[in-house]
Amino acid sequence: MKKVFISVGEISGDNYASELVKRLKNYSLIGIAGPKMRAAGLTPVANIEDISVVGLTEALSKYSKIKQVFKKSVEILKEGVDLLIVVDFPGFNIKLLKEAKKLGIKTVYFISPQVWAWGKGRVKDIVENTDVMISILPFEEEIYKPYVSDKFKFFYVGHPLLDIIKTYETEESFKEKLSVPKHKKIVGLLAGSRESEVNVLLPIMLESAKLISRTFENIHFVIPATVNMVEKVLEKVSKYKDLPVSVVTSNLSDANVPKFENPSYEVMKNSVFSIIASGTATLEASIISNPFILVYKVSPLTFFIGKRLVSIPYLGLPNIIAGKEVVPELLQEECNPLNIANKTLEFLTDENLRENQIKEFESIKAKLGEKGAIERTYNIINRLLETGQV
Structure with missing residues (x-):
C-alpha cells in the first residue's frame, strides 16, 4: 500500500485536509494533523497544536517543539514515503518540500501560501520543490503560470469552503x-x-x-x-x-x-x-x-x-x-x-x-469558483499516485 505524508500547520488546513483524508482511504496516511484529520483516520506523527503560531516573535516560544517535529517528519520521509502533500503553512512546509525533493519523493502543495501578499521571494523555492501546485484562489494562476513546465504543474480547483461549509441548526x-x-x-x-x-x-x-x-x-x-x-x-x-x-x-x-x-x-x-x-x-x-x-x-x-x-x-x-x-x-x-x-x-x-x-x-x-474543489483535488492526487503524472 502506498504511503502518503500530509503536513498541516493550522486548523483551517486541518479542515481542508480532513476532506482529502476521507477520500484517500486506499492509501496509508500519516502526517502532522489536526483533530479532524485524526478523526478521519490519518495516523498522526505530530499534532498541529504543537507547531501552530501567529507572528514571528510568537514563534520563538515554540521553536524547540517545531524543530523537533520537523526532524521527526524528515526521518519518516527517509524511511520511505510515496507522496508528500503540504497544506499552506510555508515557514515549515517549504523546508519539508526541500527535504522530500532531495529524497526523490513526489510533492503536492495544496493551497498556496499567500505569496501575492508577502513572501514573493518564496515562489522560486515553491516551484523548484513542488511537482504539483493545487490552488484555491483564481488570481494565483497569474503568479504561477510563468513557471509551469514538465517539472511543475499548476491546477486551480476552486475554493473547498464551498463544499465544506454546512450548517444544520435553525x-x-x-x-x-x-x-x-x-x-x-x-x-x-x-x-x-x-x-x-x-x-x-x-x-x-x-x-x-x-x-x-x-x-x-x-x-x-x-x-x-x-x-x-x-x-x-x-x-x-x-x-x-x-x-x-x-x-x-x-x-x-x-x-x-x-x-x-x-x-x-x-x-x-x-x-x-x-x-x-x-x-x-x-x-x-x-x-x-x-x-x-x-x-x-x-x-x-x-x-x-x-x-x-x-x-x-x-x-x-x-x-x-x-x-x-x-x-x-x-x-x-x-x-x-x-x-x-x-x-x-x-x-x-x-x-x-x-x-x-x-x-x-x-x-x-x-468569485470563488464552482463547488467540487475537494473532489477535483482528490482526482489530481489519486492520478499522481497511480500513474506518477498528472
Missing part, C-alpha cells in the same frame, strides 16, 4: 441548545484557533462585549472554541460572570459545553453579527453571509516587520478578493474594546449597513 434549535431566550440576538466572538490569538484577542473581544451589552440588553454572545482551545477559552470567559456569553465547541471535544459538528459555522449562521479574528473564518463568514468586522493584533515587532513585507492594502481575504473594503478592519492600536464596540453598534443599529455588506458577500462568493 435559529430556534441553536438557541434552545444554548438555553438562550428566543427574543435575544446572537453576536459571535471568533478569536481564532491558536493560543496566541486566544490570549491576545479574546480578552479584548470580551471587554467589547461588556460595552455592547450596556447598550443592548437583548444580546447574547457566543464563542466557538476549537478542540485544542476550549479549556483556554473557558478559563478566559470565567472572569466575566455577569456577561451573557456561551462557549460552544466541536463534538470531537470532551468539554462540558454545547457541541456541534461545525461550531463556528453554526455561530455564524445564527448570529446577527460577528467579531472575527483575521484568518479563514473571515471568508467562511462571507460565504455564510454573516455580517462582521475583522480584528487583528500581534506583537509590535511582528506587525512592524509584517507591514514591510505585505504588498496589499487589506488584511482580510474578503477585502482582498473584492478589491475594496467590504469588511471594516480594526488592526493593532485600533483593535481595542471601545473601537470594536462602537463599530459593532453601528452595524447592530443600521440595517442598511448589514444588508449592503451581505450583498457584497454574494459578489465575493461568486
